[in-house]
Amino acid sequence: MEWLAEYTMFLAKAFTFVVVVFLIVSMIAALKARSKREEGTLTVVRLNEQLQRMTEKLENAILNKSALKALAKTRKAKAKAKEKASEPGKRVYVLNFNGDIKASALDNLRHEVTAVLELATEKDEIVVKVESGGGMVHAYGLAASQLVRIRDAGVPLTVCVDKVAASGGYMMACIGDKVLAAPFAILGSIGVVAQMPNFHRVLKKHDVDYEMLTAGEYKRTLTLFGENTEKGREKFQEDLENIHRLFKSFVGQYRPQLNVAEVATGEIWFGTEALEKALADEIGTSDQYISRMIHEADVFEVHYVHRKRLQEKLSAGMSAVADRLLLTWASRFHNQRFW
Structure with missing residues (x-):
């Protein structure tokens, strides 16, 4: 019995030690993960190589050995000629902005623009989808101010709109030196709502009083x-008109060729x-434009990844669902047609 008691005490001490070590390691891992999450990670994909891998896979499945050998010889000669060039070729940086009502992608865009502007020159180009x-x-x-940073740095900016750039989305798109739109992409909605x-x-029907105190x-x-007054409505409308005026002025500044008065109707x-x-400025998809650039320059897709905790992912998912529902009903109210 004495031996059993000593053995039990040993197991208890060992278990306690393991639990303490586990807690310490977990805390260190959590702090490390938090640090990484706050810093985020910048991922860069060279689209030239990505396309080349896909093309080679297709060629190997379709072409015979002699044709493959001829292609390999041609590519080798082009690569050698490029290496001998005295100056580095043009670089194209591709960024993506998928915006919701809160412009949640803004944080990533800020980091991406900051990183790219450290290397990009006037000879290069930045493409923002x-x-x-x-x-x-x-x-x-x-x-929109993040894209203004690109213009101010003197780096050519191309904005591609494949689906929709409306209202705040068009506020961003109009900054581009060149704006490309897919044939059925939606642009405009220069208005405020x-x-x-x-x-x-x-509340009045159920005898509920509501009080609101303000200074100003x-x-x-x-x-x-509360009960809204006509004076309050007029002031609210005045604020909307002021925002609309600033919106129109901003669009006119970056697209002087545009008749702002004609298009700033919310349509x-x-x-x-x-x-x-x-x-x-041009009809075409981002795929067409980037594919063309791949044959003319070194193209890099840049994406800043901000790792999120589980609750943040769930919250973002619920927010995205709510945004989609709001946009769907808004589209129905505006009588948009879908195929």
């Missing part, structure tokens, strides 16, 4: 639960119509 139906004014204003329900009559005449113009146009209105 924008896909967004717009959202919060301040968020998209900052997102704000809406909210008011439950004042419901226009600290709150419209409210969800949207499809690719070919957008070209006629000077909202775009």
Whole structure:
């Protein structure tokens, strides 16, 4: 019995030691993971090599040995000639912006632009694929400012719109030296919208009082639960008109060839119509443009990855679902047609 008691005590001490070590290692791993998550990771993919691998796989499946040998010889000669060139060739950097209502992709875009501008020169080019139906004014204003950084640095900027660049999305797209739009991409919606329900009559019906105290005449113009006044509505409308004026001025600054008064009505146009209105400069998809650039330059796709915790992923997923639902119903209210 004495031996059993000593052995039990030994197991308890060993178990305690293992638990303590496990907790310490877990804490260190958590801190390390948190540090990595905060810093994020910049991934770079050379699209020339990616296309070459796919092409070679297709060639090996289709061509005979003599044809493959001839192709290999031609490619080797081109590569040797490129190596002998005294100056480095043109570089094209491809960035992606998939925007939601809150412009959540803004954080990644900031890091990507900062990194690319450390190397890009006036001989290079930055291609940004924008896909967004717009959202919060301040968020998209900052997102557009990131593309302004590229223009200010003197690096040629091309914006490709494959699906939609409307409202805040077009605020970003218009900054490009060149704007490409797919034939049925949606561009425009140069306008401002704000809406909210008011439950004042419901509360009044159930004898519920609602009080709101402010300092400053226009600290709150419209409210969800209080009784809105005509003066408050007028001030709210005035603020919307001011934002719209700033929006139009911004678009006109970067696209002087555009008749802003004609297109700043909140309407949207499809690719070919957008070209006629000077909202775009060329009809084509980002795939077409980037494939062409691959044959003329070294093309790199740059993406900043910000690792998120599980709850952040779940929250982002729910937010994305909500955004899609809102955009779907907004599209129905605007009588957009789908095939």
